[in-house]
Amino acid sequence: MEVQFFLMESNRDKTPQPAAEAAYVAAGLGPKTVTISTSMDHKQVELRLIQAYPKLRQLPGGWLLKKVYQGGSGSRPLIFAPAGQDGYPGKWFQKASKTTKFYVAPMQFDLPLEPLPDTAEEFLDTPKTECKSCSKKVPIPLLVDHLARCETV
Numbered sequence: 768m769e770v771q772f773f774l775m776e777s778n779r780d781k782t783p784q785p786a787a788e789a790a791y792v793a794a795g796l797g798p799k800t801v802t803i804s805t806s807m808d809h810k811q812v813e814l815r816l817i818q819a820y821p822k823l824r825q826l827p828g829g830w831l832l833k834k835v836y837q838g839g840s841g842s843r844p845l846i847f848a849p850a851g852q853d854g855y856p857g858k859w860f861q862k863a864s865k866t867t868k869f870y871v872a873p874m875q876f877d878l879p880l881e882p883l884p885d886t887a888e889e890f891l892d893t894p895k896t897e898c899k900s901c902s903k904k905v906p907i908p909l910l911v912d913h914l915a916r917c918e919t920v
């Protein structure tokens with residue numbers, strides 16, 4: 768099944784503003800769709816998340832999932848999505864609604880929100896397009912930002 772995640776930089780009480788999403792993507796955080804099967808245990812789910820978000824690999828202190836408490840727009844309140852005895856295995860996600868987005872909350876350390884270089888492993892599988900000014904291949908989610916700061920423009 769396809770599960771929607773959003774990696775946050777810290778254990779936030781509210782979702783980031785939609786306008787801030789681009790900054791999260793540029794930092795290797797933000798929204799990602801991850802394929803999880805019901806046979807996976809917690810460790811396998813975590814490995815999938817690390818593939819999607821390499822920054823999680825070096826996160827001491829672990830992470831938990833949160834979800835939006837109430838609908839609405841802008842920055843919405845988040846509550847913990849409690850893990851079971853066996854963590855967050857594939858079966859846990861099966862019970863969740865298909866439209867639920869899970870916010871990954873780093874618990875004891877924060878992640879940097881600085882933009883990653885265009886060549887970071889976070890963007891290996893991201894489609895790229897060539898910048899006409901500097902001829903670099905730029906990941907599409909970073910293109911607006913790149914064009915704004917490309918030195919040769």
Ligand SMILES: [Zn+2]
Pocket residue numbers: 898899900901902903913917918
């Ligand atoms: Zn450029």
